[in-house]
Amino acid sequence: xxxxxxxxPEMSVQEAETVTLxxxxxxxxxxxxxxxxxxxxxxxxxxxxxQEAYKQQNATENRFSVNFQKAAKSFSLKISDSQLxxxxxxxxxxxxxxxxxxxxxxxxxxxxxxxP
Amino acid sequence: DVKVxxxxxxxxxxxxxxxxxxxxxxxxxxNMFWYxxxxxxxxxxxxxxxxxxxxxxxxxxxxxxxxxxxxxRFSLILESASTNQTSMYLCASSLREAGPSSSTxxxxxxxxxxLTVL
Numbered sequence: 001x002x003x004x005x006x007x008x009p010e011m012s013v014q015e016a017e018t019v020t021l022x023x024x025x026x027x028x029x030x031x032x033x034x035x036x037x038x039x040x041x042x043x044x045x046x047x048x049x050x051q052e053a054y055k056q057q058n059a060t061e062n063r064f065s066v067n068f069q070k071a072a073k074s075f076s077l078k079i080s081d082s083q084l085x086x087x088x089x090x091x092x093x094x095x096x097x098x099x100x101x102x103x104x105x106x107x108x109x110x111x112x113x114x115x116p
Numbered sequence: 117d118v119k120v121x122x123x124x125x126x127x128x129x130x131x132x133x134x135x136x137x138x139x140x141x142x143x144x145x146x147n148m149f150w151y152x153x154x155x156x157x158x159x160x161x162x163x164x165x166x167x168x169x170x171x172x173x174x175x176x177x178x179x180x181x182x183x184x185x186x187x188x189r190f191s192l193i194l195e196s197a198s199t200n201q202t203s204m205y206l207c208a209s210s211l212r213e214a215g216p217s218s219s220t221x222x223x224x225x226x227x228x229x230x231l232t233v234l
Contacts (some may be wrong), residue, residue: 004158006158009156033221035222037225043227044120044225044226044227044228045206045208045225046225047222047223050221050222091158091159095221097221101147101164101166101172102147102210102212102221103149103161103164103174104149104159104161104223105161106151106158106159106160107158108156108157108158109156109158
């Protein structure tokens, strides 16, 4: 079974600065996907960024980028130029592709507050 | 835009009551999921379904059952609600297979139902 650990329950950052959220996972699989999901206060969870394990290049989506270290089983999220709208719970998630289901295993979450 | 809706945002029930949580998606997704979200524990999978009338247990199925009679609708049932089932419940849906495109495996979430069992 896979496990996902987010060691930072809460973080804060000043607007316009950069922050990095940590995620480590444990698996014996070689092919898998990793995700960061964002859950703003009282709003729906949305996908921020995804990474295929077979790709060495780190994924980027505008101000969001990841540092994927496969050997270390680490998948951190960097948010550049933080904005007030980035305030949210952030969840790291692991998925092993299978024939049916494609279930996600989530970490415990990191609550990020962006301060003006 | 993918839309996943849940029948209630807030629900208060009494211990022993039968509780139905409904989820509807409009994107013809094969997979549907029920999670519960608790502080510090993240999201934990209760059940999922990969087709009509098909269901599989997740990590914490005890005390819950599900029903999927139509492709777009996935119901979570608490046969006899207990106080330890007080939680936020999230429904999600996705296409059947993971693949090279982010649209094929991304899970789309509903707004959640905050259930309180007294």
